[in-house]
Amino acid sequence: METFLQNIPSTLRPPAPVEIGRPLSTVATPAMLLDLDAFESNLQGMADWAARHKIKLRPHAKAHKSVAIAEAQIARGAIGICCQKLSEAYPFAAAGVRNILISNQFVGADKVAMAIELSRYIDLTVCVDHPAQITALGEAAKASGNRLTVLPEVDIGQGRCGVSTPDDLMHLVSSIAAYDMLHFGGIQAYHGGAQHNASWNDRKAAAQRAADATAAYVRYLDTRGVRCATVTGSGTGCAEFDAASGVYTELQPGSYAFMDKHYGSLEWHGDLQFQNALFIATTIMSTAREGRAVCDVGLKGLAVDSGMPMVHAPHTLQYIAANDEHGILEILNVDRHDRLGERILLIPGHCDPTVNLYDQFIGFRKNVVECIWKVDARGLSQ
Amino acid sequence: METFLQNIPSTLRPPAPVEIGRPLSTVATPAMLLDLDAFESNLQGMADWAARHKIKLRPHAKAHKSVAIAEAQIARGAIGICCQKLSEAYPFAAAGVRNILISNQFVGADKVAMAIELSRYIDLTVCVDHPAQITALGEAAKASGNRLTVLPEVDIGQGRCGVSTPDDLMHLVSSIAAYDMLHFGGIQAYHGGAQHNASWNDRKAAAQRAADATAAYVRYLDTRGVRCATVTGSGTGCAEFDAASGVYTELQPGSYAFMDKHYGSLEWHGDLQFQNALFIATTIMSTAREGRAVCDVGLKGLAVDSGMPMVHAPHTLQYIAANDEHGILEILNVDRHDRLGERILLIPGHCDPTVNLYDQFIGFRKNVVECIWKVDARGLSQ
Numbered sequence: 001m002e003t004f005l006q007n008i009p010s011t012l013r014p015p016a017p018v019e020i021g022r023p024l025s026t027v028a029t030p031a032m033l034l035d036l037d038a039f040e041s042n043l044q045g046m047a048d049w050a051a052r053h054k055i056k057l058r059p060h061a062k063a064h065k066s067v068a069i070a071e072a073q074i075a076r077g078a079i080g081i082c083c084q085k086l087s088e089a090y091p092f093a094a095a096g097v098r099n100i101l102i103s104n105q106f107v108g109a110d111k112v113a114m115a116i117e118l119s120r121y122i123d124l125t126v127c128v129d130h131p132a133q134i135t136a137l138g139e140a141a142k143a144s145g146n147r148l149t150v151l152p153e154v155d156i157g158q159g160r161c162g163v164s165t166p167d168d169l170m171h172l173v174s175s176i177a178a179y180d181m182l183h184f185g186g187i188q189a190y191h192g193g194a195q196h197n198a199s200w201n202d203r204k205a206a207a208q209r210a211a212d213a214t215a216a217y218v219r220y221l222d223t224r225g226v227r228c229a230t231v232t233g234s235g236t237g238c239a240e241f242d243a244a245s246g247v248y249t250e251l252q253p254g255s256y257a258f259m260d261k262h263y264g265s266l267e268w269h270g271d272l273q274f275q276n277a278l279f280i281a282t283t284i285m286s287t288a289r290e291g292r293a294v295c296d297v298g299l300k301g302l303a304v305d306s307g308m309p310m311v312h313a314p315h316t317l318q319y320i321a322a323n324d325e326h327g328i329l330e331i332l333n334v335d336r337h338d339r340l341g342e343r344i345l346l347i348p349g350h351c352d353p354t355v356n357l358y359d360q361f362i363g364f365r366k367n368v369v370e371c372i373w374k375v376d377a378r379g380l381s382q
Numbered sequence: 383m384e385t386f387l388q389n390i391p392s393t394l395r396p397p398a399p400v401e402i403g404r405p406l407s408t409v410a411t412p413a414m415l416l417d418l419d420a421f422e423s424n425l426q427g428m429a430d431w432a433a434r435h436k437i438k439l440r441p442h443a444k445a446h447k448s449v450a451i452a453e454a455q456i457a458r459g460a461i462g463i464c465c466q467k468l469s470e471a472y473p474f475a476a477a478g479v480r481n482i483l484i485s486n487q488f489v490g491a492d493k494v495a496m497a498i499e500l501s502r503y504i505d506l507t508v509c510v511d512h513p514a515q516i517t518a519l520g521e522a523a524k525a526s527g528n529r530l531t532v533l534p535e536v537d538i539g540q541g542r543c544g545v546s547t548p549d550d551l552m553h554l555v556s557s558i559a560a561y562d563m564l565h566f567g568g569i570q571a572y573h574g575g576a577q578h579n580a581s582w583n584d585r586k587a588a589a590q591r592a593a594d595a596t597a598a599y600v601r602y603l604d605t606r607g608v609r610c611a612t613v614t615g616s617g618t619g620c621a622e623f624d625a626a627s628g629v630y631t632e633l634q635p636g637s638y639a640f641m642d643k644h645y646g647s648l649e650w651h652g653d654l655q656f657q658n659a660l661f662i663a664t665t666i667m668s669t670a671r672e673g674r675a676v677c678d679v680g681l682k683g684l685a686v687d688s689g690m691p692m693v694h695a696p697h698t699l700q701y702i703a704a705n706d707e708h709g710i711l712e713i714l715n716v717d718r719h720d721r722l723g724e725r726i727l728l729i730p731g732h733c734d735p736t737v738n739l740y741d742q743f744i745g746f747r748k749n750v751v752e753c754i755w756k757v758d759a760r761g762l763s764q
Contacts, residue, residue, distance in 0.1 A: 003456055004478035008503055012476040014469035014496065014762060028469075028492045028764045062706060074385055084707045085678075087396035087410075094394040096386035104707060106678070107667045107723045110410045114396065121390055129670045130722055153670075160708060161668040161676055168670075192705065285489045286543040288511045288535075294543055296467075296488070299735040301763050305681050305704070322687070323574065324444060324734045325466045325486060325763065326542060340512055341489045352706045353681040356739070359761050379741050379760075380396060381683050381707065382410045 024367045029283045030297035032358040036365045038277035046256050047076040049272050053243040060254030063352050065377035067095040082252045086114040091376035093122045101125040112140045125149040127188045129162050131175045138179030149185040150176050156213040157191045166220040186230030189214040195237030200267040207241035215247045240272035260351040262306040280346040287340045295327040303353035309346040406749045411665045412679035414740040418747045420659035429458040431654050435625040438632035445636030445734050447759035449477040464634045468496040473758035475504045483507040494522045507531040509570045511544050513557045520561030531567040532558050538595040539573045548602045568612030571596040577619030582649040589623035597629045622654035642733040644688040662728040669722045677709040685735035691728040
């Protein structure tokens, strides 16, 4: 017997998970669903908030990695997008997104070459926190004749990237000034930790401390005759405070488009609130054990770094453990009927790394599939 | 100013991460690397072990999702592969892999249609633990004229899927027998938990208990005149015990090809041992904070469900926290020189969900890139 078959049709591949116009209940699971009414409400809410506070909106595409979603954000007034990685920016640049900030440091000749290539086509801004990054960019920009905007990052409490003294900041500003083809654009000032305080008042206070730290850097540069055209930062958890602070010139929230179990679990009682728009659809495929059900999505379809997903519907189940391809559900009430084949909607614990597991969003409205949007930058992490 | 650019070349996309034949140090990070010497030693070790114990080897493709790796396993004597999902099986079937076991339950007309389509081309075996699954498969097989082999799953201690009484097993066997186009092939008996005991002796004892439970089901069926041609199960942690048990007819390990930090942390002092073959290459891209370094891989390039990755080299760093795109490293000794740009090799905590984040393996030998293998079934979770 031959080991490998020879006469397999070259077209053999899994069927499409659904067709546009079909009921949501016909989507093959697991699948990543987008509630378009909630999603559009989130996009419009943030856009209106930014407009009301006369602050630019530059949503973070690391959350969605989707050209269609970037276009929806720009159509509502966003000035461009952030990306976290250079390779992530390529599908957006290729689609014609004009203005991209890489809100993260990068090192290496291959990365610098990507920045130079992108800057040939789009308005590219990059972040630095070390003079060596500036030297590499400056030499490459000079050699290529392409101009780049550069933002030093300042650490405003996150303790991750960014310089933490005015002297170090000024040293970066001077290093940038040494290259004609590098343009100092202002500062990147992001505090991820501040976004995640459960208490609304604690979040407000953390945002205030971060904004004060940011403002101190801006004032320091001002006294040295250096004006920050751009002061960029913020995220979903603090956007309402940061927009009103008067410190930032632009906001870079990402998760607000979708929300997730973690963000949904925070206390929200300000004027800016978001609805959960992102769901993972799954099917119960085994009910062998009393009081338990096993569904068809686990670690390969759900990021669990922020905890297990929440069951959105039905409410009589709780997702208690994720294996590679299995989700273990506890049946919460005394309703012991056999639930085999039942479809469940899960709200993932953390949207960004969950989205990165899927190749497409299946957008729906009133339980009908309306669109299928590619996750264009999935896996582009270089 | 127009919002979207019009004159972007349609070919604009990120550069290839590396070319074959180039030094490993030129691979763009983050990247998933495969040490081919270690990998081939792992494959050969398991193949030899199975041959020595006269047991069939059916490696689990859920770990690698790669046609090239399945072919390497089959070339060393594997009888075929396991997949965990039907859609996952398609790229392997399309490549001509003749014999595939779906070692997991599935429910729904769309899934049954996939099983029928696959069974048209390959020898497909599927698992069940509920009569309704058999009815759906049996009716579809009858309607299509395609024949399927069916294995009831028995719960041998995992407490997840599979029937847990002889009566329930016999009911499944009878249900299968009611359909001419379904063929009872034997039983699926897998205990994932047993694989992960840290102590070698505890693992051996757990494997023995699981094998005893499996043997009891086989004997029960035998007394009812039902012979199990196939008794399939086992995994990387217990393969050495299960091969020698005399209970199973085939082994379905997956992780052994790669290993990971978790499997590497177990006690191994038997005759069957594996080397770590899977690494994530990353670069330090920020060193702004004293005693810390930040590298360019986080949650989108590393599964952390089994803990943080281990730094393989250099040993003076420890990976302490994963953000979406950032890895936070602690500098362990007093060596405070600036490590910006330094390249690091990480051993991921858990190989299966880490592999599912990448589109390719970059295979190397003696620090030279030798091959680039596609993760063909990445994201195929339906």
